[in-house]
Structures are given as structure tokens and as C-alpha cells.
Amino acid sequence: MTIVIRKCTLADIGELQQISRETFADTFGSENSSENLNQYLDESYRLDRLTQEFKNPNSAFFFALADGQLAGYLKVNVLDAQTESMGPQALEIQRIYIKRAFKRQGIGSKLMTKALAVAKTKQRSTVWLGVWEHNLPAQHLYRKFGFKQTGDHVFTLGESRQRDLIMTRTL
Secondary structure, eight states, rough: OOEEEEEEEEEGGGHHHHHHHHHHHHHGGGGSSSHHHHHHHHTTOHHHHHHHHOTTEEEEEEEETTTTEEEEEEEEGGGGGGGSSOOOTEEEEEEEEEEEEGGSSSSHHHHHHHHHHHHHHOOOEEEEEHHHHHOOHHOOOOOOOOEEEEEEEEEEETEEEEEEEEEEEEE
């Protein structure tokens, strides 16, 4: 399988919305009520909101294509686009999501490698992310890349308050 990572363009916004909703629901749907899940999806992945995020010069989206098929995506943030204030030398990996049919095929690792390359290009010294405390496969991937838990924060999904682990890596 050939995996290609490419930067998204504004013309990709419809596909970005679709893969965002699909992969989030696949990852967290079975562990949350449909009401909370739908509320989160409707708020977080509205086209106008995604377009605003996309147009922020301190954020970037990348698609992972497996043999030409959209398989996953990555979102990174710096400076004021970060969801937590981690300082000017930090890069946040806000989203790494893979479609169910493409999981466990190395795509998450390719997206992580891309995120770390972006951090180096932007001369950031720290890379961080938040991961749900119950998402053990993702935590395993992040530890494989040298991330360590350095804190936690609350992630609100609809009416549900959940705990995300903050994991950090120094470059």
C-alpha cells in the first residue's frame, strides 16, 4: 500500500467535514450517548467552523491517502490556535484520525511523522497532544513516538465531561 500525506486545501473542506464526523463517531461513538455524540459532531464539525479553523494561519490540516483513497487526517496548531496555552515554542497535534478500514496499517505513524516534521520546520521545541484516558491504542502509538503524560484536562463531549491525558515530547 502506498501512503501519501498531502496538505489540505480549502477545496477539501467538504471531504474534511465528512472524514472528521466519520472518524470521530467511529472512535468514540460506542462509548458515548448518541445525544452527546451528535451534539459534539454538529457543533465541532460545522462547515463554517471547519472553514474558520482551516483559514487560521496557525493551523494546518493534512490528508492521508492510501493507494489514492482518503484514509485519515491530521490537524496541527501553533501559537493562538492551540487548544491549551502551551507557549510559543509548542506545536499541538489536535487530531489524528484514521478511518476504520485503514487502522493498524501504519497510517497513524505516517501522520505522526508528518506532525513531527512540521514541528521541526516551524522550529518548535515541544510537541503535545490530548488523548482520551480510555483510548489505549492511541496512547500506545504516542508512547512509541516518545510522548509522556505530563498532565490532563477536561474534554467536553456534549453534556459529558471527560478526562484527556496531556502527552508531551521534546524535540
